[in-house]
Amino acid sequence: MTPWALAWRLFRRELQGGQLRLITAALTLAVLSVTSLGLVSDRLKQGLMAQATTFLAADRVLNSPQAVAPEWLAQAEAEGLVSAQVLSFQSMIFVGEQLQLVSVKAVTAEYPLKGQIEPLTTLDSALPSLGTVWFDGRLSHLLTDFNEVELGEADLAVSGAFARLPDGGFNVFASAPTVLMRMEDVAQTGVVQPGSRLTWRYQFTGDPGAIQRFERWLLPQLTSSQRWLDVKQQDSPLSRAIERAEQFMLLATLLGIALACGAVGVAARRYCQRHLDVVAMFKTLGASHRQIRRVFMLHLALTTGLGIAAGLILGSAGAGLIGQLLPSELPLAAGDPWRAMALGIATGLIAAIGFTLYPLLRLLKVPPLRVLRRDLDPMAWGLWLNGLLSLLALSLLAWLYSGSWTMTWVLIAGAGALALLLGAVGFALLSWGRQLGIRTGSALQLALAGLRRRAGENVLQLVGFTVALMLLLTVLALRQDLLEDWQRQLPVGTPDHFLVNISPEQREPMTQFLAERSVAATELYPMIRGRLSAINGDEVRRAVTKEAEGEPGADGPRGIGRELNLTYRTTLPPNNPITAGQWFASEATDEVSVESQVALRLGIGLGDRLSFTIDGQAFSVRVTSLREVNWQTMQPNFFMIFPPAVLERFYPTYIASFYHPQDQPELVAQLIRQFPTVSVLDVGAMIHQLRDVVDQVSLALGWVLAVVLLASSLLLLAQTEAGMASRRQELAIMRTIGASGRLLRQAVSWEFALLGALSGLLAVIVAELLLFLIKTQLFDLVVQPHWIWWPTIPLLGAGLIGLLGRWACRRLLANRCAALLLR
Known part of the structure; x- marks a missing residue:
């Protein structure tokens, strides 16, 4: 029989068993999480950024106190970018006999590149025509009396009023209302002279690749007074919400990958232990080391290929499902699917090689004499090699997915410190159980004796259980705290209008005006x-x-x-x-x-x-x-x-x-008529968009939570299955000396329940510490202890892991003594 045929037969048979299905499921989950979240986060980020760029009126903006060299705009045009120019300055205008300080915004015909000008009156064109101006809504009361203004040396017609410009920003202290005009009309005003205080804004939009090329060319040439801006650099609530969502999805996905890889490693270790006798028999029958290696390498390749294929299919389907659930208002951009697919394939390959290579190497070193002496184990390579390979694989995966060495080293250092801490604490707690086990009788005594007898193996299980519960708690709490933090900032009734320039004489009338209309202010x-x-x-x-x-x-x-x-x-x-x-x-x-x-x-x-x-x-x-x-x-x-x-x-x-009540549409107009010198700023559009971002991101965060939950379940199941070999021998001995099935079932339940309770307690301690670090160092959230966790999580851990252990041992507990001894 050829190695390929033997590997295929072995693959089909083992696929019906437990460990290979667990390895395949863990690989599938790792690939699924990377693929689906890569597709969702990339498309969601691009969609949110596309929506958020309307607050810049462009993809990128160059701020400068003076006009830039024409070569810069020529380079942008050569890269295929579309540009618009905005010149801002303050001046006085005469409206009839009135003198008014205004902020003049002169724009070219391409403005705005993103978003729309929100009209207050009927506007006949996209921009003011030559020789005309549009007023900010704060000056709309002048439109009924005058149709011409004097700006410098020019007389300009007033042809309309706008409620908001897309790049109006969020500066509630802006005291001067805005006047919009065409760039071509600036020269005739004579206002702009050498030494005038001006602000030039050059807006750009186009293909992301072209923007990046132009950005790399431009940045080295900027002076200290010039700024290159995107949405994230606006320091707005919207940019911070997007940044937090990206950080959470990245962090949670890395934790999900780590959990899935841990399940791969545990299941691979158990799988190789089950095949020690098979390899020893192959060697006894004359198979060479090369032939055996080829069989199991092909076997691993089939398993990896199946896991990657299933992960890509399910990941793409999951991303499509999330896309269907997102609101239609979100412009869901078409992200780059090939990058997410490539990351998914790389994740499957690295996880398969990095977390199964050490068990496979030990499997190939089993001596042929094991067919006669079952106590002979393969030559030990040292746990340091297993740890090194796992850390290298996890580091590479973290760097490939995040692109950040800082986050990679934090993840690796945290994982190493956490494993050492949990291992030390777990070993101390299990060793303490020796004295307690001596004083306790019946099923509980057997459970404590089992914990003491398998201390090393149980410490590994304890670490695995704790990590699974801890990371699940961390992601769950962080998601909830993020959403609550966003919702606390924008509750129902959040102020959506600002009143600026209220004189002392207007204090009492303004307070009375708002109180008469039951306006919350x-x-x-x-x-x-x-x-x-x-x-x-x-x-x-x-x-x-x-x-x-x-x-x-x-x-x-x-x-x-x-x-x-x-x-x-x-x-x-x-x-x-x-x-x-x-x-x-x-x-x-x-x-x-x-x-x-x-x-x-x-x-x-x-x-x-x-x-x-x-x-x-x-x-x-x-x-x-x-x-x-x-x-x-x-x-x-x-x-x-x-x-x-x-x-x-x-x-x-x-x-x-x-807060503008929805049942009073004329409120702002009435306020402007009664208080014409008061500036009214409408920020409702930004608040509405922030709420949309929170709602949209919460769906993606729910998908992340589901992936982490699945990964935690797989790791729990893999750790539970890992100790079945030693338990089989123990149960056989217990049955031989007359222990009843009921006693053994109770002992197994107690043993896993105690492990679950310890895991739950340690998970709460470490999760609280991890949440403190993440909230203070990464998300800038308020740290609040979760007191309800301390009594409930150990109890839930005891119940959950006790049930898992009882379920995993169900077949062993149902077998007769002879069946246990013959297997």
Whole structure:
């Protein structure tokens, strides 16, 4: 019989058994998880990014304080990119007899590249025609009285009003309403002169590959004052939501792969142990080492091929199912399926080779004399080789999937430390069971004696059970905490409109206006513009803002190179917990509370003295507290908060946010008519999109959780099956000396239940530690202990693993004594 024929016959026979099916299932799951989540995450990421780019009006944006060289735009065109130009500057316009400060946005004909301009009135074209302008909705009250404005030296017709521009951003402190005009009309205004303060925004869109090539060409040429932006660099709630979702899916998938590979390794070890006698018989009958190696290599190849094929098919089907479940509003982009397929195939090959090579090498070294002496085992290669091969395989898989050496080393280091910790703790707990086992009788005594007798094997099972439960708890809790964190930021009734530039005389009328219409609004925060001039007497020079973190130059001389929005109040604002120091008293006269991240970047500490300049008047205050600010909440937030006595002498304007009731469609129009000088900013579109992102990502996270659950179940099953050989001999001896079947069933149940309880307890301890590290270092989430886990998970672990062990031993417990001895 040829090696191929023998391998095929062996493959068909073993496929009907337990271990080969378990290896195939584990390989299938590893390939399925990588393929399906690769397809889903890639398509979901591209779809979300395509949707999110509408907030940039482009795929990429170049910000510059001056016009760029024409060669840059020519290079973009050569790469096949479409570009648009936006010039922004502030100016005064005359509307009739009124003078109004506005932010002028001049655009080329290609604007916007992504998204749409939301109209407030009927707009006859995509952009204002030459010689005309469109007003921001905050100036729409002027449209009824005037149809022409004077901007510099030009008289321009007013032809419409818009509610929102796609790249309008989210700056609630933007005091000047926007006027949109054509770039060709800027020259006739005469406003732009040498030395004018301008902002140029060059927008680009096109094929991702072309964008990357242009980006590589452009970045080395940028100056320190120019910024190359994408959606993730916008520091918006949307970009942070997408980033967190990507990190979670990547982390959870790596954990699922690790679990599936662990199941492959455990099942392969058990499979090779079962075939020691088969290899010894082959050698006794004259088969050469080469022939035996070829048979089992072909056998492994068939198993690997079946697992990869099944994983690719099921992974593609799972990705298609997720695509059908996603809402139709999400523009689900067509990702690159070949990359996900290639990763799936590579995962199957690496898992099969890395986690089965060591057991296979030991199998081929079995001596022929084993047919006469069953106690002869193969030559030991050393557990270090098995660990080394497994770590290398897991490292390669982690790097291939994540592309991050940092995450790879964290995963490997964490896995190694976790295995050592669990092994030491598990061995200590099982050794402690010796004394307890001496004092206990009946089935429990047999169970404790079994734990003591198979201490080394049980420690391996304990580690496997604990890892499976721990990773399942981690992924489950992290998914729930992420979704709850997103939902806490955007609950029903989240403010979706901001009111800016409320004068002190308008405070009471505005409060009454909102109260009469039962509109839920925040309190009115006073706002005063001021500049931080010195820290402990040292003059500050360079800008360091929360948007500049991580950029070149952010670690330079500390300072904020722009005016700040300052406020005063007597009570601590919501979502601003104190992290250091104490909140000042209401009668304080020279104190300030600083946002903690700004304090860190500026090197500010408790007791430092900060000097400010407002309207030409200088004063200094002492830092008495640091606050943690959640910038993702839709409420006014500030870097610096003072006691009233410090800022009450300056003239403030007020800011607030409110939720627009759906049953009052005319609310904003009424508010603008009654308070024409108040700026109303609508952020409802961003909130709606954030909620869509949360809903869409939660489906993908549910699929990730299902994959990790399956991987955990396979690892639990593989670990349960791993100890059947030694239990068969033990049960045979017990039956020979007269132990009843009921006693043995109870003993087996107790033994696995005790292992499950210990695994559950250790899983809770390690999961809480792992969640603390992940939440604080990766996701920036609030750490909360899961007290309900401590009593419930050990009990659930005892029940689950006790049932698994009883099920795995069901055939051995049902056999008669002679059948156990003859097998």
